[in-house]
Amino acid sequence: MVLNPVLGKLVSKRVVLASASPRRQEILTNVGLRFEVVPSWFKETLEKSSFTAPYEYAVETAKQKALEVANRMHIKHMRTPDIVIGADTIVSVDKQILEKPVDKQDAYRMLSRLNGKEHSVFTGVAIIHCHSKDNQLEMEVTDFYEETKVKFSELSEELLWEYIHSGEPMDKAGGYGIQALGGMLVEYVHGDFLNVVGFPLNHFCKKLAELYYLPSKHNIQHKKYDSIPSVDTFENLSDGESSNFTERKVASKLDHSGMHSSGAAYTSENTSAVRTGFTVPLENQNAVSQSAPKLPSKILELMDGFRASKALFVASKLKIFDHLKDKGPTKAVDIANYVGASVCGTERLLDACASLGLLEKTPQGYSNTDSANTYLTSDGKYSLHGYIIHSNDHLWPLFTNLEFAVKEGSRQNHRAFGKKADDLFKDYYHRQEVKQRFMAAMHSIARLTARDVATAFDLSQFKSACDLGGCTGALAYELVQVYPNLKVTVFDLPEVIANTSYFQPSGQHTAPVTFVSGDFFKDNLPEADLYILSRVLHDWPDEKIHVLLSKISAVCKPGSALLVAETVLDEQKTHPSVAVLQSLSMTEGKQRSSSEYKQLLEKYGFTDVQIKITGNLLDAVLCFKKNLSL
Ligand SMILES: O=c1[nH]cc([C@@H]2O[C@H](COP(=O)(O)OP(=O)(O)OP(=O)(O)O)[C@@H](O)[C@H]2O)c(=O)[nH]1
Numbered sequence: 116m117v118l119n120p121v122l123g124k125l126v127s128k129r130v131v132l133a134s135a136s137p138r139r140q141e142i143l144t145n146v147g148l149r150f151e152v153v154p155s156w157f158k159e160t161l162e163k164s165s166f167t168a169p170y171e172y173a174v175e176t177a178k179q180k181a182l183e184v185a186n187r188m189h190i191k192h193m194r195t196p197d198i199v200i201g202a203d204t205i206v207s208v209d210k211q212i213l214e215k216p217v218d219k220q221d222a223y224r225m226l227s228r229l230n231g232k233e234h235s236v237f238t239g240v241a242i243i244h245c246h247s248k249d250n251q252l253e254m255e256v257t258d259f260y261e262e263t264k265v266k267f268s269e270l271s272e273e274l275l276w277e278y279i280h281s282g283e284p285m286d287k288a289g290g291y292g293i294q295a296l297g298g299m300l301v302e303y304v305h306g307d308f309l310n311v312v313g314f315p316l317n318h319f320c321k322k323l324a325e326l327y328y329l330p331s332k333h334n335i336q337h338k339k340y341d342s343i344p345s346v347d348t349f350e351n352l353s354d355g356e357s358s359n360f361t362e363r364k365v366a367s368k369l370d371h372s373g374m375h376s377s378g379a380a381y382t383s384e385n386t387s388a389v390r391t392g393f394t395v396p397l398e399n400q401n402a403v404s405q406s407a408p409k410l411p412s413k414i415l416e417l418m419d420g421f422r423a424s425k426a427l428f429v430a431s432k433l434k435i436f437d438h439l440k441d442k443g444p445t446k447a448v449d450i451a452n453y454v455g456a457s458v459c460g461t462e463r464l465l466d467a468c469a470s471l472g473l474l475e476k477t478p479q480g481y482s483n484t485d486s487a488n489t490y491l492t493s494d495g496k497y498s499l500h501g502y503i504i505h506s507n508d509h510l511w512p513l514f515t516n517l518e519f520a521v522k523e524g525s526r527q528n529h530r531a532f533g534k535k536a537d538d539l540f541k542d543y544y545h546r547q548e549v550k551q552r553f554m555a556a557m558h559s560i561a562r563l564t565a566r567d568v569a570t571a572f573d574l575s576q577f578k579s580a581c582d583l584g585g586c587t588g589a590l591a592y593e594l595v596q597v598y599p600n601l602k603v604t605v606f607d608l609p610e611v612i613a614n615t616s617y618f619q620p621s622g623q624h625t626a627p628v629t630f631v632s633g634d635f636f637k638d639n640l641p642e643a644d645l646y647i648l649s650r651v652l653h654d655w656p657d658e659k660i661h662v663l664l665s666k667i668s669a670v671c672k673p674g675s676a677l678l679v680a681e682t683v684l685d686e687q688k689t690h691p692s693v694a695v696l697q698s699l700s701m702t703e704g705k706q707r708s709s710s711e712y713k714q715l716l717e718k719y720g721f722t723d724v725q726i727k728i729t730g731n732l733l734d735a736v737l738c739f740k741k742n743l744s745l
Pocket of ligand 1: 138155202204288291292297313
């Protein structure tokens with residue numbers, strides 16, 4: 116969703132971010148901008164002494180990064196982009212420019228310089244509007260910078276080295292990442308926080324407002340690389356105010372050769388025009404079309420969604436993210452050799468992953484983004500690998516038959532797998548590899564949601580809990596960490612319990628969690644003050660739920676409670692879409708809204724039903740067994 120019309124102006128354009136920085140990608144993605152990522156090959160080697168102020172260096176580098184990408188895309192006969200955005204972040208302290216450290220010693224040198232002092236972070240940004248005329252590339256460059264002042268606390272040598280050994284400083288300007296561990300080093304920030312992280316979003320939006328909305332060139336007071344934009348806000352702009360930004364351009368002396376033309380640059384206005392190899396005035400140039408129909412970006416995204424999902428699935432199956440973990444940039448050919456696949460096919464897949472923000476691509480090769488390291492490698496604490504493989508092997512074939520599922524109103528296991536639902540369910544528990552895949556998938560989601568479920572309510576009053584269908588024990592282990600006095604029994608089928616040791620967390624005291632095998636529909640339930648049903652109710656038809664809730668209600672003593680973890684739908688039952696779409700797989704069960712859970716639980720003698728929407732994949736519902744003495 117685009118919150119304001121300024122970013123909406125870019126919806127119908129092919130926008131390219133000329134940056135490999137995952138932070139920049141995230142900042143722009145978070146505000147709904149759709150763009151491709153084409154990292155720049157421009158080497159950050161401009162002669163610093165030729166710039167009179169540090170921000171000039173950042174602006175020029177940003178510009179050269181963006182120009183390199185615009186030219187490359189044009190030359191390679193790819194479709195010329197409409198807009199290329201480049202950025203460069205530097206730290207300036209004692210008149211010195213600090214970029215990314217080259218090694219740990221360099222990081223130490225930088226951090227020692229910043230220790231106990233205030234410094235400036237400058238991000239230079241270049242927005243290049245491209246236009247192909249007679250196969251000639253014409254470009255209009257707009258650039259600006261933003262300054263933020265940051266002060267470090269007095270830090271001990273030990274702390275600095277501990278921070279350096281965390282590995283975080285290496286790809287960050289000045290050797291720290293304010294958004295993560297580096298935030299602990301910082302005493303104050305004056306100015307735009309996102310500017311420090313790598314992209315001054317607010318200034319960028321104001322700059323777009325200037326470009327697309329200011330009524331006439333006479334109103335524009337161009338500033339000499341002033342970091343203060345000519346508009347105060349980008350709110351409340353309507354298309355009626357829109358104007359053709361090219362009318363307001365002025366020619367400049369910008370040299371596009373890739374070199375900073377000392378003396379000439381930075382005396383110009385901050386919008387300039389470039390034809391490949393030449394500088395040309397902008398008068399009479401065609402405007403970037405304002406009348407083109409707005410692209411239905413949401414629909415286009417949905418149309419393409421399957422390609423993106425499948426690219427993620429295949430890269431995960433081939434264990435590309437595992438291979439790249441803790442590795443420097445790796446060439447496509449080496450990755451292809453490792454996974455035993457064709458070089459051309461692998462390269463396409465790697466590029467697709469880079470365009471989706473899963474990998475970073477530089478001239479040196481491909482490497483994992485931070486989120487790939489966290490979520491896509493198979494052994495990470497919060498790995499989603501198991502669920503991704505389940506999605507590929509199990510859900511994908513089911514969804515391929517969605518049309519039949521809708522027409523016939525039933526699950527399509529027979530078409531997708533040549534088996535009936537019951538036989539397939541047996542497979543989950545009897546065929547080792549299917550069982551493990553299923554358990555890994557459940558474990559992925561449980562790990563990701565466990566903390567939010569465990570802390571949705573204060574459960575410290577309970578001494579014992581029983582997680583019915585608790586599978587690998589992921590939620591149980593989280594609960595005993597949050598509530599050290601709690602003991603949790605995980606109750607699940609014998610075939611599941613036999614395989615749980617693989618998922619046991621390392622380095623945690625596991626004694627408060629015990630595993631008991633049994634069938635919660637048939638066998639006696641272990642005694643507990645708190646029963647838990649996480650991702651169970653949505654899977655079963657009403658008759659089975661009746662059996663289960665009747666049993667729990669019967670064993671619950673007055674004052675004991677039941678905690679249900681499910682995605683709770685809104686009352687219209689259209690959100691969150693992740694749960695609504697899950698229903699399309701047509702299990703025999705269903706997703707429920709708050710009022711439906713309340714009604715259901717009250718029917719089985721539970722009162723005081725409280726619902727917490729966690730903002731995570733699972734919400735939490737807590738209810739208490741009626742106290743008979745009341
Ligand atoms: O607090 C933080 N400060 C800086 C960063 C990140 O640092 C880098 C700055 O490097 P640069 O501007 O040269 O950008 P690159 O990452 O090399 O990508 P390009 O392809 O655009 O050259 C930048 O990634 C900031 O995000 C940070 O994360 N936190």
